[in-house]
Amino acid sequence: MINITFPDGRVSQYESGVTAMQVASSISEGLARNVLSAKVNGEVWDASRPIHHDATLQLLTWDDKDGKATFWHSSAHLMAEALEAIFPGVKFGAGPPIENGFYYDVDPGDRKLGEDDLARIEQKMLELARNKSDYVRREVPKAEAIAYFKEKGDEYKLELLEDLEDGTITFYEQGNFVDLCRGPHIPNTDKIKAIKLLKVGGAYWRNDETRNQMTRITGITFPKQKELDEYLHMLEEAKKRDHRKLGTELELFMFSERVGAGLPIWLPKGTQLRERLTNFLKEEQEKRGYKLVVTPHIGHKNLYVTSGHYEKYGKDSFQPIHTPREGEEFLLKPMNCPHHCEIFANRPRSYKELPLRIAEFGTVYRYEQSGELHGLSRVRGFTQDDAHIFCMPEQVKGEFLNVLDLTRTVLSKMGFAEFTAQISLRDPNNPSKYIGSDEVWNIAEAAIIDAAKEANLNTVTVLGEAAFYGPKLDFMVKDALGRSWQLGTIQVDYNLPNRFELEYIGPDNQAHRPVMIHRAPFGSMERFISILIENTAGKFPLWLTPDQYALLPISERYVDYCTDIQQQLAKFDIRGFVDDRNETIGRKIRDTEIKKVPIMLIVGEKEAESNAVSVRLQGDGDKGSMSIELFVEYFKSLL
RNA sequence: GCCAGCAUAGCUCAGCUGGUAGAGCAGCUGAUUUGUAAUCAGCUGGUCGGGGGUUCGAGUCCCUCUGCUGGCUCCA
Numbered sequence: 001m002i003n004i005t006f007p008d009g010r011v012s013q014y015e016s017g018v019t020a021m022q023v024a025s026s027i028s029e030g031l032a033r034n035v036l037s038a039k040v041n042g043e044v045w046d047a048s049r050p051i052h053h054d055a056t057l058q059l060l061t062w063d064d065k066d067g068k069a070t071f072w073h074s075s076a077h078l079m080a081e082a083l084e085a086i087f088p089g090v091k092f093g094a095g096p097p098i099e100n101g102f103y104y105d106v107d108p109g110d111r112k113l114g115e116d117d118l119a120r121i122e123q124k125m126l127e128l129a130r131n132k133s134d135y136v137r138r139e140v141p142k143a144e145a146i147a148y149f150k151e152k153g154d155e156y157k158l159e160l161l162e163d164l165e166d167g168t169i170t171f172y173e174q175g176n177f178v179d180l181c182r183g184p185h186i187p188n189t190d191k192i193k194a195i196k197l198l199k200v201g202g203a204y205w206r207n208d209e210t211r212n213q214m215t216r217i218t219g220i221t222f223p224k225q226k227e228l229d230e231y232l233h234m235l236e237e238a239k240k241r242d243h244r245k246l247g248t249e250l251e252l253f254m255f256s257e258r259v260g261a262g263l264p265i266w267l268p269k270g271t272q273l274r275e276r277l278t279n280f281l282k283e284e285q286e287k288r289g290y291k292l293v294v295t296p297h298i299g300h301k302n303l304y305v306t307s308g309h310y311e312k313y314g315k316d317s318f319q320p321i322h323t324p325r326e327g328e329e330f331l332l333k334p335m336n337c338p339h340h341c342e343i344f345a346n347r348p349r350s351y352k353e354l355p356l357r358i359a360e361f362g363t364v365y366r367y368e369q370s371g372e373l374h375g376l377s378r379v380r381g382f383t384q385d386d387a388h389i390f391c392m393p394e395q396v397k398g399e400f401l402n403v404l405d406l407t408r409t410v411l412s413k414m415g416f417a418e419f420t421a422q423i424s425l426r427d428p429n430n431p432s433k434y435i436g437s438d439e440v441w442n443i444a445e446a447a448i449i450d451a452a453k454e455a456n457l458n459t460v461t462v463l464g465e466a467a468f469y470g471p472k473l474d475f476m477v478k479d480a481l482g483r484s485w486q487l488g489t490i491q492v493d494y495n496l497p498n499r500f501e502l503e504y505i506g507p508d509n510q511a512h513r514p515v516m517i518h519r520a521p522f523g524s525m526e527r528f529i530s531i532l533i534e535n536t537a538g539k540f541p542l543w544l545t546p547d548q549y550a551l552l553p554i555s556e557r558y559v560d561y562c563t564d565i566q567q568q569l570a571k572f573d574i575r576g577f578v579d580d581r582n583e584t585i586g587r588k589i590r591d592t593e594i595k596k597v598p599i600m601l602i603v604g605e606k607e608a609e610s611n612a613v614s615v616r617l618q619g620d621g622d623k624g625s626m627s628i629e630l631f632v633e634y635f636k637s638l639l
Numbered sequence: 640g641c642c643a644g645c646a647u648a649g650c651u652c653a654g655c656u657g658g659u660a661g662a663g664c665a666g667c668u669g670a671u672u673u674g675u676a677a678u679c680a681g682c683u684g685g686u687c688g689g690g691g692g693u694u695c696g697a698g699u700c701c702c703u704c705u706g707c708u709g710g711c712u713c714c715a
Contacts, residue, residue, distance in 0.1 A: 201710025202642025209712045555672040590676035
């Protein structure tokens with residue numbers, strides 16, 4: 001007999017060799033039906049794998065992250081079986097579960113797989129799932145495994161086998177498909193009831209761009225059709241909120257092939273929105289001691305040779321601009337920091353003026369790879385809400401707290417009340433990767449950790465993710481659809497102060513090297529606005545939205561009255577427009593609803609007689625008639 | 640940059656296996672003067688993304704460039 005310990009601490013005795021599935025059955029049939037896999041001593045196992053020693057056991061179902069992962073991993077195998085059935089001779093790379101679903105990288109040989117093939121593969125998968133095949137685990141000697149895949153001619157699996165040790169190799173088999181796989185898997189294919197293959201695209205073998213490219217088929221499966229329907233509905237919703245679509249419809253921004261790919265053009269409404277965001281941040285920064293500067297869009301090539309950016313990125317970016325003078329070269333600025341370093345170096349600095357916080361809404365240009373461009377979120381010219389804080393090492397923590405406070409204020413005002421912070425530290429096993437002394441790194445890392453703790457942030461710490469020049473903290477927000485986005489960043493930098501030989505005179509009358517902190521709460525205006533659009537579905541907060549109201553006269557007779565109201569409201573800094581088109585009121589309301597203008601003020605004979613407006617809120621309907629004075633109060637209550 | 644796909648009017652799309660382009664919406668003009676999500680009628684609008692080729696003939700087939708979409712790689 002062996003002792004099985006459950007998550008609640010309860011211990012039960014079972015025969016040695018009992019499986020998780022049998023344990024589940026001993027508790028309840030319903031539970032057994034739902035078990036997908038099990039965590040045995042913290043490791044995820046097949047529910048059908050015998051347990052021979054005392055163990056802790058957690059049964060995993062669809063409600064567990066690991067249960068879903070098992071389900072999707074098995075779905076990948078099912079897809080592979082379908083592919084092999086339809087396209088004999090197809091070779092398989094890797095097929096793991098992912099956050100939402102699974103993929104399998106395959107080499108289809110001479111034929112091409114496209115979107116058109118997906119429906120057929122789905123059908124085959126459903127057919128195979130209904131065969132109710134068990135997933136069977138088998139331990140296989142390495143020699144046998146090699147022989148099997150040699151026979152099959154699958155060089156990818158053979159390559160994977162090279163890295164595996166004899167005695168640790170397992171095969172999984174379901175139906176007519178055998179795969180090299182560590183597992184675990186669900187008990188039977190019959191659990192997979194609903195299948196949708198979503199994408200087909202290229203993927204490099206082993207994520208290495210020098211190796212050949214495979215075809216990646218991505219899909220998702222569910223135990224119930226209803227869950228698939230809900231998931232597809234969510235995808236539809238995300239599509240409706242796509243900032244590229246909304247940005248075009250709301251006339252916020254545009255792109256032009258003639259101007260160039262990845263170079264956004266801000267239309268009047270988008271510019272209004274962006275200016276309001278910028279001004280808001282400027283005010284918050286001023287309260288916190290930042291000094292605003294403006295620097296040119298280009299700089300001598302030597303500036304970036306000094307900063308090191310030219311060496312690292314020069315050949316992959318916009319190429320130098322030449323002048324009539326021979327040998328003279330300028331670069332479009334890819335970063336604001338070198339310019340800001342020059343501001344610091346402008347004259348001798350005293351410790352008394354530190355921390356010096358230099359802020360700039362600086363537009364930078366980077367030649368992103370063509371395949372990477374995406375709406376506003378990945379562009380070749382963008383404006384960072386940048387600042388560089390030059391301070392003494394012992395001031396780093398205080399400055400971090402200052403930046404965290406700013407970021408929290410800014411994000412919560414934007415409706416991102418919750419965010420997590422990813423702290424990226426050195427790789428302890430590889431200290432030579434980093435510049436700067438251990439001493440300053442220790443101070444900075446401790447400062448970040450302390451500051452995050454003091455600010456009560458939700459944090460995730462990742463070792464080895466620090467930049468070579470310093471540790472950093474990135475802000476991750478979740479949007480209304482539950483998607484995660486990386487927004488702003490704070491980075492400590494020991495590199496640039498060295499390269500630019502920055503110094504301040506300390507209280508000891510000696511020269512010292514300042515620490516530099518890069519930070520951008522939004523990251524870039526472009527990327528932030530893209531996320532804001534998708535999070536709000538284009539219904540921006542009232543203070544931020546380009547037009548706060550639309551005045552809708554019932555007929556042309558009341559246009560003058562509307563213009564009068566518009567002027568009255570302008571005195572209270574309430575902005576909007578008059579829809580003076582010769583259209584019915586129903587039409588004007590419909591068009592305004594679609595434009596997502598938050599407030600509609602409807603004006604006809606009744607209102608004109610009593611100096612009133614009839615208020616309707618976007619998406620929320622009629623709010624009744626009120627005097628202008630009352631409306632101003634009502635408006636303020638909405639802010 | 641790589642893989643797969645797409646590009647027809649301002650927008651959304653139709654146009655079978657090659658036989659010199661069509662709808663709805665938008666826009667313009669007129670009528671209507673309207674009470675909480677589309678008033679009616681008429682009209683305009685496209686060298687079918689650019690260039691090259693095959694063909695008697697190309698929106699349709701081939702090549703190439705540009706842009707876009709989904710992946711991959713990258714992201715100071």
